[in-house]
Amino acid sequence: MYHSIHARPPAGTADLAVHPEAFADQMALLAERGFTPVPFSALDTPARKPIVITFDDGYADFHDHALPVLAGRGFPATVFVTTGWLADAGADAAGRPLDRMLSWGQVREAAASGIEIGGHSHSHPQLDQLRDAALREELTRSKGLLEDRLGREVATLAYPYGYSSARVRRAARRAGYTAACAVANALAGARRDPLAVPRLTVRATTSPETFARVVEGRSVTRTYLRDRMLTKGYAVVRRSRYAAGRVTSR
Structure with a gap:
């Protein structure tokens, strides 16, 4: 899971911004080790050492730095777009992007270059904290805009911040998504919920050695232990917060 590919990112994205040279080196490593990148929607397609390369949010630096590297290697990837953040969203603009965003x-x-486009909500809210009507609007508006502008079905989704719940996943299924990404920082095993597929976060601080280990499936639990403990603890807090909000709003 990538976000920004940027040499000098703004403060709000610095931790999740990978330097363009580091990104190029990481893609070279995948090629050298015989991985077969596939779009997220094709995760279950038989392939030798399949790997899915994803980008959340839709930052402009994907076009500047990541797309040329991917195209040069013939690597597909999946970009999950926040439709209300796009540079020329116009009347559909919503939310507050942290950096320059892609245009339509x-x-x-x-x-057209072979990159799969998926949804990432419309305004990038915490979906698990929204009431049902607002949740449905975020999911369907994003999907509808993408399909109208691209002229193709959009059936994949990544939850903003990785936050979901059983209620959010049901809403995603009703909206027409057939597969969705969480974060979880775990390997995507064969027995998984198609609407909560885990990913591994690549950060600015991810060393070449760490990247090489985790893409080969080694030391994943140890590498991401702190992230996973925080995620589980915060999930309890978020469920309690939503439940308390429901009681308060009645």
């Missing part, structure tokens, strides 16, 4: 033209160019 760049999204179409990426799709």
